[in-house]
Amino acid sequence: MTPVAQPPVCPPHHWEVTSVRIEGVCHYHHRCIKCQAEKDVPLSASTASKWVSRHSKAKQ
Numbered sequence: 001m002t003p004v005a006q007p008p009v010c011p012p013h014h015w016e017v018t019s020v021r022i023e024g025v026c027h028y029h030h031r032c033i034k035c036q037a038e039k040d041v042p043l044s045a046s047t048a049s050k051w052v053s054r055h056s057k058a059k060q
């Protein structure tokens with residue numbers, strides 16, 4: 001039994017994903033349980049243009 005004292009090797013990261021709201025926009029908040037790396041990905045990233053056009057239309 002040899003104790004493994006090596007630092008975690010990332011990537012691949014081990015993301016723990018939660019949802020957060022930043023400035024009213026839903027994001028996927030990723031946090032690596034191994035190296036504490038963090039990133040936020042907008043939920044509507046792929047449909048951003050669609051949302052914006054709908055939103056601005058509704059506002060007027």
Ligand SMILES: [Zn+2]
Nearest residue numbers: 010013032035
């Ligand atoms: Zn990591």
